[in-house]
Amino acid sequence: MIEAWSAEDVRAAEVPLLESGVPLMEMAAFMLATTSTPALLPTGSGDELDALPGVRVALLVGSGANGGDALQAGVVLLGREADVVAACVSENVHEEALAAYVEAGGRVVDLSAGPSSPDWSSTLADILASDLVLDGLVGIGATGPLRGVAEDLVRSLTGADELARTLESTSTSTGPGPARKGTAIATLGGRPATGKTERPRPVIVAVDTPSGIGVDDGTVEGPVLTADVTLTFGATKPGLLLPPAAHHAGDLHFIDLGLSQSIAEQGAEPALRRLDLKDVADLWPVPGPWDDKYSRGVVGVVAGTPAYPGAAVLATTAAVRTGAGMVRYLGPDAVASSVLAARPEVVPGTGRVQAWAIGPGLPTEGAGDDAGQLALARAALQEAVTPGEHGAVPVVVDAGGLDVVSLLVQDGGPLPAHVVLTPHAGELARLLRSLGERVHRADVEAAPLAHARRAHELTGATVLLKGGVTVVVGPGVPYSQADGSAWMATAGSGDVLTGILGTLLAAFSEEAVEDPELPARLAAAAALVHGVAGVPPTRAVRSPRWTWPARSRR
Numbered sequence: 208m209i210e211a212w213s214a215e216d217v218r219a220a221e222v223p224l225l226e227s228g229v230p231l232m233e234m235a236a237f238m239l240a241t242t243s244t245p246a247l248l249p250t251g252s253g254d255e256l257d258a259l260p261g262v263r264v265a266l267l268v269g270s271g272a273n274g275g276d277a278l279q280a281g282v283v284l285l286g287r288e289a290d291v292v293a294a295c296v297s298e299n300v301h302e303e304a305l306a307a308y309v310e311a312g313g314r315v316v317d318l319s320a321g322p323s324s325p326d327w328s329s330t331l332a333d334i335l336a337s338d339l340v341l342d343g344l345v346g347i348g349a350t351g352p353l354r355g356v357a358e359d360l361v362r363s364l365t366g367a368d369e370l371a372r373t374l375e376s377t378s379t380s381t382g383p384g385p386a387r388k389g390t391a392i393a394t395l396g397g398r399p400a401t402g403k404t405e406r407p408r409p410v411i412v413a414v415d416t417p418s419g420i421g422v423d424d425g426t427v428e429g430p431v432l433t434a435d436v437t438l439t440f441g442a443t444k445p446g447l448l449l450p451p452a453a454h455h456a457g458d459l460h461f462i463d464l465g466l467s468q469s470i471a472e473q474g475a476e477p478a479l480r481r482l483d484l485k486d487v488a489d490l491w492p493v494p495g496p497w498d499d500k501y502s503r504g505v506v507g508v509v510a511g512t513p514a515y516p517g518a519a520v521l522a523t524t525a526a527v528r529t530g531a532g533m534v535r536y537l538g539p540d541a542v543a544s545s546v547l548a549a550r551p552e553v554v555p556g557t558g559r560v561q562a563w564a565i566g567p568g569l570p571t572e573g574a575g576d577d578a579g580q581l582a583l584a585r586a587a588l589q590e591a592v593t594p595g596e597h598g599a600v601p602v603v604v605d606a607g608g609l610d611v612v613s614l615l616v617q618d619g620g621p622l623p624a625h626v627v628l629t630p631h632a633g634e635l636a637r638l639l640r641s642l643g644e645r646v647h648r649a650d651v652e653a654a655p656l657a658h659a660r661r662a663h664e665l666t667g668a669t670v671l672l673k674g675g676v677t678v679v680v681g682p683g684v685p686y687s688q689a690d691g692s693a694w695m696a697t698a699g700s701g702d703v704l705t706g707i708l709g710t711l712l713a714a715f716s717e718e719a720v721e722d723p724e725l726p727a728r729l730a731a732a733a734a735l736v737h738g739v740a741g742v743p744p745t746r747a748v749r750s751p752r753w754t755w756p757a758r759s760r761r
């Protein structure tokens with residue numbers, strides 16, 4: 208499991224180590240300089256301390272310790288014969304680190320006057336022509352989006368038009384570097400300019416965090432240099448796991464520096480969790496010799512209408528294939544026929560269930576004929592809220608079922624956490640609007656965790672917000688899962704998740720009702736399994752992204 212900690216908790220954990228003289232910055236910098244270079248070494252050479260003659264490194268240096276890390280890494284890289292330039296966006300950069308870097312023979316460019324700095328254009332060209340960029344503009348000390356010269360620099364590096372002008376104006380002064388005739392232009396960490404082919408670009412390594420992200424909340428309100436790799440120190444930060452910032456972090460590498468123990472001793476809760484395969488393997492219900500279909504858990508599925516029968520097929524299939532003891536299907540005969548044709552083991556009709564999975568393929572309230580399905584969904588939800596003879600029944604609610612939740616909350620107040628809602632961003636915005644919030648899809652996409660949290664507060668339910676990164680908020684520590692691939696952005700994909708989560712809620716039916724934090728964990732586990740199942744097979748054999756897109760050595 209990955210646990211992420213707020214910047215404040217990380218800072219507090221640093222204190223005892225710094226007080227006892229642990230050279231955290233030097234340790235971080237050494238790891239930075241050694242971990243980020245294997246991709247730049249000649250093929251076959253893997254020693255992370257090998258000399259790097261001819262390898263060009265650009266350090267982007269801000270005014271705090273994040274810039275200090277980059278400068279100290281520069282010291283190590285200079286010792287390995289790399290050609291290093293430090294682009295400083297402030298007059299006041301980390302004093303000791305700068306002194307060590309200068310003493311090691313490092314080249315410094317003062318960009319503190321911004322685009323009017325005499326060396327602005329040539330330095331941009333140097334950065335673009337380098338093999339490796341270490342982004343040390345700002346780390347956990349960031350307040351708000353990038354501003355000042357740091358913002359100017361990142362905007363220039365990521366803005367295609369400005370970049371094109373820079374390259375043109377410096378093409379005679381940079382020799383065989385970036386503006387070779389016939390080579391086209393790419394932006395750093397962004398898409399190549401339209402109509403132009405991409406040329407080699409540096410590997411971008413974010414020092415601790417990609418500069419400019421919301422370290423604690425994962426928001427991105429200004430320019431960010433999208434990294435190929437983020438090396439994060441001491442503890443993973445929530446922003447590295449949360450969308451939209453997570454999309455700028457590239458591959459995430461964690462360097463402990465001994466902070467984990469210090470954090471544990473503080474006794475605080477992490478800000479965010481991410482389950483891994485082992486967590487889910489430990490959690491996943493595996494039948495034993497005494498199990499029968501009922502003890503494994505029966506899932507009742509209310510999904511599909513004659514207009515959308517496929518949603519019912521997908522949800523029931525997912526429940527069957529992930530190990531439900533039995534799947535009951537409730538819906539119109541025409542849909543039940545489709546379900547049975549695909550999954551003959553599904554049992555049509557009512558009966559006792561350990562969890563409900565409702566909503567896929569149901570129309571939103573008042574939009575089209577629901578063939579009586581919304582009434583069934585309402586009844587299922589009622590079983591979650593009002594315990595019957597066998598206690599309360601957990602329920603996962605998707606798509607059209609979310610409107611029923613909204614009405615229930617408006618009528619009767621908060622729901623229990625064993626009601627798990629699985630909206631995508633548009634559905635969450637709609638749900639929040641129905642509960643009186645002024646929210647649009649774009650607002651949810653810009654701050655998914657905050658909006659999922661708001662929906663949890665307003666409804667009481669556990670909220671799993673779907674997307675490229677899935678966020679789950681219940682009564683305990685939230686989760687973020689990023690196990691899938693963008694190939695999953697396809698119609699029907701969410702119906703499958705509903706079925707998977709139905710199976711898990713049925714298997715842990717009583718526990719999920721008793722422990723209000725468990726449904727979120729189960730939802731995160733379902734998202735992981737859904738994601739792993741949705742990764743195309745080619746990804747399994749693709750070489751690690753770490754070695755891509757290394758600039759070829761010249």
Ligand SMILES: NC(=O)C1=CN([C@@H]2O[C@H](COP(=O)(O)OP(=O)(O)OC[C@H]3O[C@@H](n4cnc5c(N)ncnc54)[C@H](OP(=O)(O)O)[C@@H]3O)[C@@H](O)[C@H]2O)[C@@H](O)CC1
Binds near residue numbers: 221
């Ligand atoms: N945790 C660990 O184990 C270890 C942590 N270490 C490292 O320390 C880093 C934290 O260093 P830190 O505290 O000095 O803060 P940092 O991120 O460099 O930024 C502060 C400066 O940035 C500026 N600034 C702020 N916001 C800005 C903005 N939006 N846009 C532009 N500028 C902005 C602000 O300047 P001001 O605006 O006030 O002039 C301020 O001076 C951490 O991320 C990690 O890399 C390692 O060395 C050792 C192990």
Ligand SMILES: Nc1ncnc2c1ncn2[C@@H]1O[C@H](COP(=O)(O)OP(=O)(O)O)[C@@H](O)[C@H]1O
Binds near residue numbers: 674
């Ligand atoms: N870019 C992406 N990368 C990874 N997973 C994605 C991406 N986009 C969507 N997904 C996943 O695909 C599923 C889509 O679900 P949903 O939007 O409900 O589709 P539908 O309603 O058509 O079934 C969700 O589980 C979501 O997390």
Ligand SMILES: [K+]
Binds near residue numbers: 343413414416
């Ligand atoms: K950084």
